[in-house]
Amino acid sequence: MKVLVAEDDPTIRQLIVMFLSRRGIACTAVDNGRRAVEEWEGSDYDIILMDLQMPVMDGLNATHLIREKETGRGGHTMIIALTAYAMAADRQKCLEAGMDDYLSKPIDFDRLLFLVHHPSPNSPPT
Numbered sequence: 001m002k003v004l005v006a007e008d009d010p011t012i013r014q015l016i017v018m019f020l021s022r023r024g025i026a027c028t029a030v031d032n033g034r035r036a037v038e039e040w041e042g043s044d045y046d047i048i049l050m051d052l053q054m055p056v057m058d059g060l061n062a063t064h065l066i067r068e069k070e071t072g073r074g075g076h077t078m079i080i081a082l083t084a085y086a087m088a089a090d091r092q093k094c095l096e097a098g099m100d101d102y103l104s105k106p107i108d109f110d111r112l113l114f115l116v117h118h119p120s121p122n123s124p125p126t
């Protein structure tokens, strides 16, 4: 199990990395969408936790790019959006962009752990 954390807020990023690392889940962290795409291309991740609002490239664009590249090379990396917006319209935007699920901030760490251990691509929002 390998998780890529793409989050520009250093506090949230550290919290997630600490939380997952302590549970024996390997993670790498980046602070923008472009780095997320580059990191994804160079390694083999099971799950990407993707913040929506990041500098350089946001989470929706990074997800679009990854999904586009996947159509060429195959495979499907589970992408979970990290969003401050719990509005239905934003959830829809995440799913339309090709994300599989989302976590709203402040992050529910129990749900994060559940999603990491029970990855289900395009599972309906709860």
Ligand SMILES: [Mg+2]
Pocket: 007, 008, 009, 051, 052, 053, 054
């Ligand atoms: Mg952000």
